[in-house]
Amino acid sequence: MSRVGKDAVKLDSKLSSYDANETGVSVTVSHVMGEKAGTTTTHTGDVLIAADGIHSMVKKTCPKPQVLLPSVSSDFCCQVRKSFYGDEKPSFTGWIIWRGAMPIERWPADIPLEDVVTYGHSDAYMAWYPFRKDESGKETLVNWGACIKQGEQGDVAESWAQAGNKEEIGAHFGSWPEPCNHIVQNTDKIMKLSIHDRDPVKQWAFGRVLLIGDAAHPMLPFAGQGASSAMEDGMLLAQRLSETPSDVVSALKKVEEERIEHVTKVTVHCRNRGGILEEFVVVDKLKENSDEELKTLLDSKGVEHSDCTDTTSLLLKVLNCKDAWPESFLRKLY
Ligand SMILES: Cc1cc2nc3c(=O)[nH]c(=O)nc-3n(C[C@H](O)[C@H](O)[C@H](O)COP(=O)(O)OP(=O)(O)OC[C@H]3O[C@@H](n4cnc5c(N)ncnc54)[C@H](O)[C@@H]3O)c2cc1C
Numbered sequence: 270m271s272r273v274g275k276d277a278v279k280l281d282s283k284l285s286s287y288d289a290n291e292t293g294v295s296v297t298v299s300h301v302m303g304e305k306a307g308t309t310t311t312h313t314g315d316v317l318i319a320a321d322g323i324h325s326m327v328k329k330t331c332p333k334p335q336v337l338l339p340s341v342s343s344d345f346c347c348q349v350r351k352s353f354y355g356d357e358k359p360s361f362t363g364w365i366i367w368r369g370a371m372p373i374e375r376w377p378a379d380i381p382l383e384d385v386v387t388y389g390h391s392d393a394y395m396a397w398y399p400f401r402k403d404e405s406g407k408e409t410l411v412n413w414g415a416c417i418k419q420g421e422q423g424d425v426a427e428s429w430a431q432a433g434n435k436e437e438i439g440a441h442f443g444s445w446p447e448p449c450n451h452i453v454q455n456t457d458k459i460m461k462l463s464i465h466d467r468d469p470v471k472q473w474a475f476g477r478v479l480l481i482g483d484a485a486h487p488m489l490p491f492a493g494q495g496a497s498s499a500m501e502d503g504m505l506l507a508q509r510l511s512e513t514p515s516d517v518v519s520a521l522k523k524v525e526e527e528r529i530e531h532v533t534k535v536t537v538h539c540r541n542r543g544g545i546l547e548e549f550v551v552v553d554k555l556k557e558n559s560d561e562e563l564k565t566l567l568d569s570k571g572v573e574h575s576d577c578t579d580t581t582s583l584l585l586k587v588l589n590c591k592d593a594w595p596e597s598f599l600r601k602l603y
Pocket of ligand 1: 282283284322366414484492493495496497498
């Protein structure tokens with residue numbers, strides 16, 4: 270910001286249309302607040318970087334890589350069916366998440382506040398961690414999410430802006446051990462959203478237009494990789510544009526080429542629940558084993574377990590030793 274100046278960022282502008290051709294791009298924005306509210310302005314530039322999130326307006330207008338289909342009228346001709354990313358159908362994952370941030374001074378004194386805690390089972394869990402450091406480097410808030418898997422989406426939108434309430438959460442988590450309920454009760458503002466899945470797409474760069482972040486590669490939040498991937502896109506984009514400022518089209522294409530394979534792998538990893546819930550599933554499955562069976566699993570890998578005095582410590586030991594997990598259920602998990 271210190272380099273481009275604060276006027277470079279227009280917070281009151283919503284992109285309503287754009288045009289991109291061989292010589293440049295123009296965007297028309299509607300002003301949604303402030304003195305110019307209700308009017309529109311057109312800006313021109315070299316590139317359009319669409320970082321407009323999961324409901325990206327720009328992505329909807331981008332053509333999917335075209336498919337050649339045999340024509341219905343003639344065996345000898347082909348017709349190009351043009352389709353756009355706008356017709357993608359997000360599928361509801363079954364997950365609803367409530368989230369909030371509690372001031373850290375409300376944290377209960379008798380419970381240690383650890384870095385990240387995830388508590389629950391494969392169909393419902395709560396996770397929390399301290400964040401937002403002040404100038405002295407001390408965290409000021411506890412960020413939390415309470416997630417349930419339920420069949421119906423109900424009235425819960427795929428949106429950052431929908432308010433939730435403590436009663437709804439209480440119905441699912443009210444009887445859970447503390448600090449679960451304490452965190453919810455001591456949070457002033459609670460939001461809720463439904464989680465949808467989208468297939469990774471094959472193209473992010475369209476001439477002078479580039480999709481980045483969630484617009485290019487929306488991913489499920491279970492591995493906490495979406496924002497970091499968006500930042501990586503931005504870093505690489507800045508680098509490639511600075512290397513070839515007179516050939517911006519190639520610079521945008523390079524970003525797509527260098528990132529798409531890796532980010533698609535991350536997206537698929539997140540779809541497989543990013544490892545977080547996998548552990549719950551493993552625990553649930555391991556619980557079906559008797560203590561003797563757990564010991565046999567550890568013995569088969571030569572893992573010492575004489576320090577395990579109860580079922581919980583045996584379960585933890587097997588959980589932490591992936592080698593000892595039976596191969597049969599590894600296949601079921603992935
Ligand atoms: C519950 C949950 C937890 C998550 N936890 C993590 C985590 O721990 N770590 C992590 O890395 N990621 C996490 N993510 C993912 C992360 O939030 C997203 O990947 C990230 O916000 C994507 O950034 P973005 O800039 O691409 O899009 P967004 O953050 O969605 O920003 C898009 C912006 O574009 C604006 N916009 C949209 N349309 C227009 C328009 N027409 N004109 C102008 N502006 C427009 C929007 O108002 C918005 O400000 C989580 C996601 C969820 C749902």
